[in-house]
Amino acid sequence: MGKEKHNKNPSGKALNLLRTRLTNPNFIFKPFSDSPDSNYSKLKFIISSSVTEACNNSILLLGPRGSGKVAVLELVLSDLLQQYPEVISVIRLNGLLHSDDNCALKEIARQLCMEHQLLFSKVASFDDNSQFVVAMLRECGLAHKTIxxxxxxxxxxxxxxxxxxxxxxxxxxxxxxQAVVIGVSCRLDVDQLLEKRVRSRFSHRKLLFLPPSREDTERFLEHTLSLPMDSTLPQKYTVEFNERLKVSFN
Structure with a gap:
């Protein structure tokens, strides 16, 4: 009786499972992170090398909106924060909010203070915040921590x-x-906007994110929408659902 009631509405349970997947970047991008040639693997290697080899790096993630730049970056950062929980600090800025240099440096100082439990001064000048950031970079580097x-x-x-x-x-x-600067932009020519003094200090590493191919799209849809055979859903329902899904791809 209990089992019959449990399986009474399999479509509702399947819908909830799919909704959970669609809001989980870790699940969505898993099939695209296995290849050593994927942007996930390349980005993770660059950042992890900075952590393990105690060096500085800078890189640009470029591509149109919706191409997965931020999602892949967040997946890499999530993995590395689990792998190196004590030696990584992440400072996040957005040009839509912090394009003003004074505002941006103040936000960096605020996040560093929060991260390291220090008192933040709202009235500090640009030069004061700049000196503070330089000091924090030095102290974190000496402690083998990467910002x-x-x-x-x-x-x-x-x-x-x-x-x-x-x-x-x-x-x-x-x-x-010991730091990594990661720029994310929809403009493929963004490095050409940099002043000479800035460009000379940038590593010129770039990862290009392109819209997925038809094959990648089908692989993504099958991975995301196929129901697992080992779930509590009725096996007959799961088999029929997955067979209809395959037919829709052809």
Missing amino acids: IFVLDEFDLFAQGKQRLLYSLLDAMQSVTS
Whole structure:
């Protein structure tokens, strides 16, 4: 009786399972993270090398909106934070909110203070915050801790005098610092917007994210929408659902 009631509405349970998957980037991007040639693998290698070899790095993630730049980045950061929980700090900025150099540096200082349980000064000047960030880079480097700066909408940071970008990249020239700057942008030519002094300090690494091919799209849909055979759903329902799904791809 209990089992009959449990299986009374399999379609509702299947729908809930699929909704859970669609909101979980770890599940969605798993089939695209296995290959050593994937952007996931390349990005993870670059960042993890910075952590294990105590070096500085900078990289641009480029591609149209919806191509998975941020989702893959977040998946990589999530994996690395689990792998190295004590030695990684992530500072996040968005050009739509922090394109002003003063605002951006203040936000970096605020997040660093929160991360390291320090008192944050709201009235500190640009120079004060700049000196604080440089000091934190030095202290974290000496403690073998890596600071990862994620600059979303990177092209907006490349406007104006670019004092923030110069300050960050120049501070990373120190042998004691240990940091990674990751720029995310929809503009494929964003590196051409950088001033000469900024460009000379950037590593010129780029990862290009393209819209998925037809084969990748079908593989993604099958991975995401196929029901697992080992779930509590009725086996007959699961088999029929998956067979109809395969037919829809042909």
